[in-house]
Amino acid sequence: MKLKGAEILLECLKEEGVDTIFGYPGGQILPVYDALYSSDIRHILVRHEQGAAHAADGYARATGKVGVCVSTSGPGATNLVTGIATAYMDSIPMVCFTGQVGTAFIGKDAFQEADITGITLPITKHNYLIERTEDVAAIVKEAFYVARTNRPGPVVVDLPKDVMERVIEYEPVQADVNTRGYRVMRGFNAGQVISAVELIKNAKRPVIYAGGGVIASNAAPELKQLAERRKIPVTTTLMGMGSFPSLHYLSLGMLGMHGTRYANYAMGESDLIIAAGVRFDDRVTAKIDGFAPKAKIIHIDIDAAEIGKNVNINVPIVGDVKEVLQSINQRLEAAEAVGEWLATIDRWKDEFPMVFPESAEGRIMPQDVVERIYQHTQGEAIITTEVGQNQMWAAQFYKFKHPRSFISSGGLGTMGYGFPAAIGAQIACPDKKVIDIAGDGSIQMNIQELGTAVQYKLPVVICILNNQYLGMVRQWQALFYEKRYSFVDISHQPDFVKLAEAYGAIGIRVTKAEEIDEALSRALAVTDRPVIIDFLVEREADVFPMVPPGGTLGNMLGGD
Amino acid sequence: MKKHTLAVIVENKPGVLTRVATLFRRRGYNIDSLTVGTTENPSISRMTIVVQGDDSVIEQVTKQLYKLVDVIKIIDVTNEKAVDRELVLIKVKADNTVRAEIVQIVDIFRARIVDIGRSSLIIEATGDSTKIDAIEASLSPFGIMELVRTGKVSMVRGTK
Numbered sequence: 001m002k003l004k005g006a007e008i009l010l011e012c013l014k015e016e017g018v019d020t021i022f023g024y025p026g027g028q029i030l031p032v033y034d035a036l037y038s039s040d041i042r043h044i045l046v047r048h049e050q051g052a053a054h055a056a057d058g059y060a061r062a063t064g065k066v067g068v069c070v071s072t073s074g075p076g077a078t079n080l081v082t083g084i085a086t087a088y089m090d091s092i093p094m095v096c097f098t099g100q101v102g103t104a105f106i107g108k109d110a111f112q113e114a115d116i117t118g119i120t121l122p123i124t125k126h127n128y129l130i131e132r133t134e135d136v137a138a139i140v141k142e143a144f145y146v147a148r149t150n151r152p153g154p155v156v157v158d159l160p161k162d163v164m165e166r167v168i169e170y171e172p173v174q175a176d177v178n179t180r181g182y183r184v185m186r187g188f189n190a191g192q193v194i195s196a197v198e199l200i201k202n203a204k205r206p207v208i209y210a211g212g213g214v215i216a217s218n219a220a221p222e223l224k225q226l227a228e229r230r231k232i233p234v235t236t237t238l239m240g241m242g243s244f245p246s247l248h249y250l251s252l253g254m255l256g257m258h259g260t261r262y263a264n265y266a267m268g269e270s271d272l273i274i275a276a277g278v279r280f281d282d283r284v285t286a287k288i289d290g291f292a293p294k295a296k297i298i299h300i301d302i303d304a305a306e307i308g309k310n311v312n313i314n315v316p317i318v319g320d321v322k323e324v325l326q327s328i329n330q331r332l333e334a335a336e337a338v339g340e341w342l343a344t345i346d347r348w349k350d351e352f353p354m355v356f357p358e359s360a361e362g363r364i365m366p367q368d369v370v371e372r373i374y375q376h377t378q379g380e381a382i383i384t385t386e387v388g389q390n391q392m393w394a395a396q397f398y399k400f401k402h403p404r405s406f407i408s409s410g411g412l413g414t415m416g417y418g419f420p421a422a423i424g425a426q427i428a429c430p431d432k433k434v435i436d437i438a439g440d441g442s443i444q445m446n447i448q449e450l451g452t453a454v455q456y457k458l459p460v461v462i463c464i465l466n467n468q469y470l471g472m473v474r475q476w477q478a479l480f481y482e483k484r485y486s487f488v489d490i491s492h493q494p495d496f497v498k499l500a501e502a503y504g505a506i507g508i509r510v511t512k513a514e515e516i517d518e519a520l521s522r523a524l525a526v527t528d529r530p531v532i533i534d535f536l537v538e539r540e541a542d543v544f545p546m547v548p549p550g551g552t553l554g555n556m557l558g559g560d
Numbered sequence: 561m562k563k564h565t566l567a568v569i570v571e572n573k574p575g576v577l578t579r580v581a582t583l584f585r586r587r588g589y590n591i592d593s594l595t596v597g598t599t600e601n602p603s604i605s606r607m608t609i610v611v612q613g614d615d616s617v618i619e620q621v622t623k624q625l626y627k628l629v630d631v632i633k634i635i636d637v638t639n640e641k642a643v644d645r646e647l648v649l650i651k652v653k654a655d656n657t658v659r660a661e662i663v664q665i666v667d668i669f670r671a672r673i674v675d676i677g678r679s680s681l682i683i684e685a686t687g688d689s690t691k692i693d694a695i696e697a698s699l700s701p702f703g704i705m706e707l708v709r710t711g712k713v714s715m716v717r718g719t720k
Contacts, residue, residue, distance in 0.1 A: 121579060122586050126629040129574075146629060181571060182629040305623035308616065 001171075005133040005164040006031040009097070010039050012140040015172065018068050020044065020059065020427060022052040026072020027112060029099030031164035044427060044456060047448040049076050051420040053083020053096065054446070058424030060092050061407045062382060064218065066148050067092070067424065072099040074112030077158075078119065082414055084154045085123040089411025090239060091216060093152035095143050102162040103131060117158050125153030126182075133166040137173045145177040149184045151303040152216060185302055188319025190327070195315045196274075196298045197331045203272035205294075205341045206232045209255065209284075212239030212410065213277015213301060213321050220244065220403045222325035223276065229329065231337035232274070233345055235263040237284055238395055240277070241406040246379070246399040252345070253354065256284040257547045258392045261352035264553040266345055270295045277301060277321045280310040281411070290552030300324045354396055356541070363538040364513050366390070366465040370397040373435060373463060376520045381433040382407060382425045386418040386442030388472035390465050392543040394437040416445025419462060423449060426458045433461070433524055440466040441490055450503040453530040460530045461523045464496060467539045475542050479557070480549075500532040509534045561612045563592060565644070565714050568607040568625060569633040572598055576630045580607065583628065589613060589621050593711030604632065608713045641717045644688045647710045649674075650696065653703035654681040662702060669695045680705060688712075 003011070009032060013021070020042045025033040036043050046052040049071040056067030067087075071080050077098035087094045101110040117127045126146050128139050139157060147155045200206060214223050214236075220243045227234050227250050234244045235252040244251055252263035267273065273295045278284070285291040288310060296314040299307055300321050307316040317324050356367040370393050373381070379401035385391040385408040400406055407425055409417040422436040436443075443464055453460050465471075468491040477485055497507030506526060510519045510533060523531040544558030570576045577596055584591050592610040599606045611621060618636065625631050654662050662681060666673055671685035685695050689712060696707065 117575065118578070121575075121582050125627075179629060181632040303627070305620065305627055307623075309620060 001169070002167050003170040004031060004035065004167050005136050005159075006035040008133070008136045008168075008170050009140060009159070009164070010035050010041060011170070011172065012137050013041060013068065016066070016140070016144045018066070021068040021070055022046055022055040022059070022424065023070030024049050024052055024072070024076060026076045026099060028073035028101055028161045029070060029076070029097075029159070031161060032070065032097070032099070032159065044423075044452065046420070047451045048446065049079035050083050050416070051423070051446055051449045051452065053080045053094075054086065054414075054417050054420035055424035055427070056094050056096070057083060057087045057092050058384060058407055058421030059428045060087075060094055060424075061421070062404055062425035062428040064216075064404065065093075066144055067094045068097070069094070070097045072112065073101055073116070074114045076112075077114055077116040081119060081123070082412075084120055084156065086409050086412045086414045086417060087154040088123045088125070090212060090409065091152050092154065093148040094154040095147050096154060096156045098156060098158050100129065100158045100160040103160045104162070106160065116156060120156045123154070124156050127156035127158070129158040130160065130163050133163050133168045136163070137170070141173055142177050142179065146182060185319065188317055188324050188327070192315055192317045193324065193327045193331065196317060197328055199272055199296055199298060199315060200230060200274065200328070200332060204338045205270045206230070206272040206274065207252070207266050207270040207295075208232050208234040208274045208276065209237070209267070209278055210234055210240045210243050210276050211237040211278030214240055214243040215403045216277065217302070217320050217322040218403070219277070219322035219325055222322055222329060224248075225329050226274075226325055226332070229332055229334045231335070231342060233266060233342070235259070235266065237278055237281070237410070238391075238408060239410040241395055241408075242400040242403045245401050247401075254395050255553070257286065258396065258543050258545070260354055260396075261545050261556055262345055262348035264547070264556060265348050267292050268294070268552075268554040269344070273297045275299045276325065279306045282310075285310065285553070286547045287550060287552045290554070352545075359538045359541075361538060364510065364516065364535055366467070366535070366537040366541050367393050367397050368513060369463060369465060369516060369535050369537065370394055370437060372516050372520060373437070374398045376517070376524055377433055377435070379405070381405065381435050382422075382429060384408065384418040384422040384425060384434065384436045386436070386438045387413045387415045388439050388442060388470065389467075389475065389541070389543050390437050390439040390442065390471075392472075393465065396543075398437075415442040417442075419443060419460070420446050420449050422460045422462075423453055423458055426460050427456070433459075436460060436462045438462050438464045439471060440464050440468060440493060440496075441470045444493070447499070450500065450505055450530060454504040457528045458530060459526050459528060461526075462530065462532045464532060464534050465537050466496070466534050467537050467541065468493065469539060471541075472543070474540070478540070478542070496532050496534040500530070505529050506531040507534065508532070509536070511536045561614060562638075564611050564613065564618045564636060564638045565642075565712060566609045566611065566622070566625075567635040567637050567714055568609055568631060569599075569635075570605050570607060571630040571632065572603050572605040573630055576605065577607075579628050579630060580609075580625065583624055584611070584621075587620070587624060589617065593709075595711040595713050608711070610712055635716070637714045637716055642714045643717060644712055644714045645686055646689055646692050646712045647684065647686045648692045648696070649708050650683045650685070650699055650704055651680055651706040652683060652699045653679060653705060655679050658702055662699070665695070665698050669698070671695060
């Protein structure tokens, strides 16, 4: 069969099971778009390439499949960069196709030329520049393989225009991917599992610390089984939200800088931490010297380089979290909790519940909005967030039931992520309610994607917790810079209701607490277009409790 | 801090050197020297990287290198019985009054004179790093005009 490089590319996508891609056309990617014109692959046209990358990422997080995005060369490709870095930090499987100038022009500073493989080198799991049409099939196959196996991550494939235009004889590649330097991790060290089981059997104050790896390996059922079988309390990272039900009696909620006091106290008193699919990020450990001082640590992770990177580990187990937890569970009989540990935790829960103060100005409290969103959706919605206070309040006050229901930029902390990610999640899950919990700062970073959401009739609900500040920065300025509010007042802002209407979306403004429920009911009933709800909230509400920078987990500010 | 010598077997593909070098820079590891060349298999290159750090740093370096798709194998030859070699070219000031003395030093180190100028000599020497350091120190009183070292290459002894 004689095919153009671009047609081969689409054939390969179909072989990988790709039915939806997010992209934006341009000069050097024209051959691919010409092939898409007569293809049954669904292409979602975004309004900015960053939106394509985040949407592909949101699609991947909501489904566990590899997200795919496409851009042209030069500025199109560089516009993907923030989205690629976001996916890299959170280990999200993604393949990004970028147009490139023809092979004869590479290195000549041609129009819209950028060295995107060079630029994305430190923020991709791997990347490729395809130099021959004959290599398209093998490289695309390898790209998907690398993106989704072991610790997942984004892969960039750069497509010179002439490589996409050239016609060759094409036979589908049947052989498995065989790379000398990249092997899929299989199995794990059973001896280490036995050591871990012994520690668990003898632990008096165990805690499970679960992260994004539990979700990536679909290990939530195994996690729940381990927790329930041995009555071990579970705290999750931001990336791990949804891996364990928030309302479960063993749930400690989130730990770390803005975690619950009881989660952080439990880490401080624990004698055994079972760390599953986590990387001991600084937002979790706080001051490393004071992290879990009394505990031995079992660390389960697919990435050997994470073991011992930040914290010394007693029992490392390199392997797939799901398989390792299954093996641990097989070796453990059910047992009641030892001694007073759960009672101690319950006492902390009673003493330091997650609460928020009433508004001093009679305004809406942002945490109240998040709680009501939960009441309206009962943990069945997919929640995406922007970054800042909105992100932390969403994690603290929404109650999660399912994995893949909390989609947030944890590692890179990308403002402007939540809305395009919500678009990707809504495309992936048309029957779910998808809600972006946003701030008035973040939402303006990718507000152009309203055009996309309206075009594809996506009923994403954007809840702007509008305090007319860059709230998290303001909070830090208040706490650590003597309230010198340097360039955080963004009260000069558009009328979000009119803005929504200008795009053909629905806009609702809510200024009183009594109006929250009605607005949510109205928004959640919409099925054919996005809705912005502009909640005018208490301007100086803070995210508490909080471990101040440089502090230890046990010493938190506020929220008591 | 201890110096470690890593033999890193990689795919002979464009950009591999950049990937390895970028990883060292990004993670904040210091490269003392790096040499690279093809092997008996033209699709495979071998890098010899000398890096400073305690054992935990070297462990991280190794694990991070293994994550690169183009890295096939890493051998820490630091504690192996290995042959280490480096080559140096030294241009040294050498008028008639000191030439004989320099020739004597060259002989002692089993080095070679590879170029003779009106008032200078170029000396080539190979050996392990301590020998290269020693010849450099011995010649420096005469005035070293230019010096270039290749960095170390290593090979484990025996059949291993």
